[in-house]
Amino acid sequence: MSPAPVFSPARWAAGFLLLALSLLALGAHAQAVAVVTDVKGAVAFAPDRGTKPVALLSELTNGADIQLEKGATLSLVYLQSGTEFQLRGPARITLGATAPQSVAGAGAILRSSVVAAETARLQTANGRVVLGGMVMRGLGMDRLxxxxxxxxxxxxxxxxxxxxxxxxxxxxxxxxxxxxxxxxxxxxxxxxxxxxxxxxxxxxxxxxxxxxxxxxxxxxxxxxxxxxxxSSPQERERMEALRPGPQAPFSDRLIFASLLEQGRFLSESRKLWQQLAEERPDLPELRTLAKR
The missing domain is CATH 2.60.40 (Immunoglobulin-like)
Known part of the structure; x- marks a missing residue:
């Protein structure tokens, strides 16, 4: 009869530490690192990852594998650094912790802006930027x-x-x-x-x-x-300093609209959502935000 295994606290602790480190590594790999600020054309997660379109204002995790078809474009901003990267298809990239890595096709072009640098302030949940002020519905709401x-x-x-x-x-x-x-x-x-x-x-x-x-x-x-x-004069001055001009890149105006809404400047943000939706009728997310 073989002897019963002897419990070893040191061996148990080592095993537990290894498991914990493995879970941490998995969590770090799946951590959201960027948010989509513009997407046009066929942009999706790579076929071998279960083809799924990349949506506007969605979070992208570290290690995400993305494919852009010919003529498609994608802009994404890293949440921590506020650095924006622009891509044009045909291309395939994987997201690194601080920058996208080119797998095939053209590499990413870096763009910096004052507004994009504020992206770290955006609140996210369930893989998307949190947007949605109070919407009242009921009899007569459309009439008044x-x-x-x-x-x-x-x-x-x-x-x-x-x-x-x-x-x-x-x-x-x-x-x-x-x-x-x-x-x-x-x-x-x-x-x-x-x-x-x-x-x-x-x-x-x-x-x-x-x-x-x-x-x-x-x-x-x-x-x-x-x-x-x-708003206070100080807050007004800070927000106005961030406001992009009418000819600013689409992603800058999108980020500013998101900052306004999350800051509870709901009337201001609604006007911008309506302008952006008219400019980009190909993006259903904007139509939803503009109609609230």
Whole structure:
């Protein structure tokens, strides 16, 4: 009869350490290192990895194997360094920890920008950049919808705007301080826009609630409310310094729209999503973001 194995703490610890290191290595290999900021044409994970299209604003993991067909383009920004790489097909690459490695075809072209450097601030979850402000749905939402201001506002004098059902002309507008619940303005407004009188001063950092109510003949009133707050002068200056011009690369404007939305500048980001969606009708992700 063979002797029972002797438990060895040292051997057990060594085995456990080896297993832990192996798991860490696997985790490092699968770690997200970059985000897609532009994609055009046929771009997919390599066939032997289970062909799957590469989507806009999706994360790419260390070791990802990507193939670009002829004429296709891909822009990606590394999350830690904020460095952007542009690729054009036909090409095949694997993602390294700090830069893409060429397997076949043309190599990546490096591009630096002030906006791309902010990519590390983007929040991601489940393999994608987290986007999606509160979307209210329900009866009458398409008939009466608040457009701006929603969330944080960069300007000091926001313009209030909303959509109206056909034949509607007048709404009841109310603005109040959320903290004190003090009504700052209550007035009947004709049309779908209101500019505040200069005598009504708004303060940065204060939460305000604005409401638009519409009487509908033969039905209940439609009432919509939203909140906003003015950003501080310092935050406004920082965001405006990052704002890319209208002729800036697509990826810069996409990153800036993402930064605006994650910073809760929801009205500002919506305008950019709409512009980007019109510019790139081939990207369904942008249509979804623009329609919210």
């Amino acid at each position: 919808k608040l457009l701006e201001p929603i969330g944080k506002v960069l300007g000091a004098r926001p313009t209030f705007a909303w959509t109206l059902p056909p034949d509607a002309t007048t709404v009841q507008f109310e603005l109040r301080d959320e903290g004190s619940d003090k009504v700052l303005l209550s007035a009947a407004v004709q049309g779908s826009q209101l500019v505040l009188d200069d005598k009504l001063a708004l303060q940065a950092g204060v939460n305000y609630v604005w409401t638009v109510a519409l009487e509908v003949p033969g039905a209940n009133s439609l009432v919509r409310s939203s909140y906003f707050s003015l």
